[in-house]
Amino acid sequence: MTYSTLTRVAARLTLLVTGAALIASCGGTPTPDESGSDTTATAEASGDACAPEIAEIDFGIISTESQTNLEELWEPFLALMSEEMGRPVNSFYATDYAGVIEAMGAGKIQIAWYGGKSYIEAAKRSGAEAFAQTVDSDGSKGYYAHLVTNVDNPIVSEIDLEAGDGDRYVIENAAELTFAFNDPNSTSGFLVPSYYVFAQNGVNPNEAFSELIFAGSHEATAQAVANNQVDVATNNSESMSRLQKTDAEAFEQVQIIWTSPLIPSDPIAYKSDLPDCLKEEFQDFFYNISDESVLGPLDWSRFDEAGDEDWNPIRELDIARKIEEIKNDGALSEDDKTAKIKELGKQLEELQ
Incomplete structure (x- = not known):
């Protein structure tokens, strides 16, 4: 991920904190091998199809606007995803961002579109694991x-x-x-x-x-x-x-x-405890989708490979916000401020 001004500001926090403290196995759709045998048919016949216990996929969508508007944008995308993955993909809309975070934690959804802040919360609380990043229709990987x-x-x-x-x-x-x-x-x-x-x-x-x-x-x-x-x-x-x-x-x-400053564009994340073969099917779909008719309305051109660490700048910024709030909290003693900032400093160091 290209490091933005936001990233550079957050990365400098280690020095500030120090000072304050001193005060897969299965894969996607198989293809025939060189001998011409159909490995898909063989797998199905032997009962080895990927994650047969997950008959349908539930896809979480954060509430950036009304559900009516979101449905217009997302339903064609999910219909294509259903077709390509060979199993139904259902939409899951919630009235707030927390609803999608909690749904993944409760196992009600297997995959979701998050923003950076909602993703780091979902990774911490709900076992979310980012694997793809949205790329805007103009080719950029950030917004303001x-x-x-x-x-x-x-x-x-x-x-x-x-x-x-x-x-x-x-x-x-x-x-x-x-x-x-x-x-x-x-x-x-x-x-x-x-x-x-x-x-x-x-x-x-x-x-x-x-x-x-x-x-x-x-x-x-x-x-x-x-x-x-x-x-x-x-x-x-x-x-x-x-x-x-x-x-x-x-x-x-x-x-x-x-x-x-520039903010890293959004993650797509699946639940970390899904079977590896299903994760690979998700990756195969997102890394290869190029249908402008379903991506265009979402203002995206493609999805790039990504990982959890690509949203560490958001984690660093969240820590920075907490540090500043502690510094400005008149209800806390200086000793309490120092202790709390020191703990946040440890969290920050773990991200470096």
Whole structure:
């Protein structure tokens, strides 16, 4: 994975923490061997088909927008996946990101599309194992978090839009503003702005704003801004592109006022305890899919091979956020701060 500004910032945290502390066996679809024998027929006849106990696949999809919109995007993809894998692949939609994380932990789904933050939570709590990374239709492997407001909100005139310094205005005027994150397990809708906008500046968003809400999805935060229900909200570059296609009128009402460093694009992860042969079938499908008719609506061009460590920059950023929050926690003694930061420092060292 190409290391972004986000990655480099997170990688420098080891020094900061130190200072603070001082204060398969089966495979995919077989092909005939050189003698012309059909190994697929042989395997089926002998009862050796891959994971016959898993008659159907359940695929988890995080709630970046309404289920109706997600179904339109994902059902053609899953239909092709069903056809290629030779067993039904069912969609699993939840009302929040945690629902997909918990479903994998409970064995209700075998595979899922996650964001970076929801993936590291699923890897820690639910046995998720990343094996592929999405690649955008333009060939990039990253996206950006945004802060957005309504184009007619008076605060727009107070911000240098070209410089994108809306984060500074939000920090300085938080007490007079209403604010919306989308989901606490979202990378761009919570983790990234929590660190870069708030934690680095010693601001606790739970206390800073006149009102703070979690709207649920990126679509919901965009609509809340477009309809003047909140002053400022989080969003991201991918979801803004989607909004332009699905609701051009709302899109025209949304003004970007801050943009983050580059965020690694999303993982596809299966449950780590699946049979190796089924993991190989998943890999074969994702590494080789090239059908633009099903990838295009998702704004993807392909999936690249990836591994769990490719999302260590997200883990490092999450640790950075926690460290800054501890530093700024007036309820903690200096000894407690030192102990907590030291423990986080150990976690950070393990990622290096």
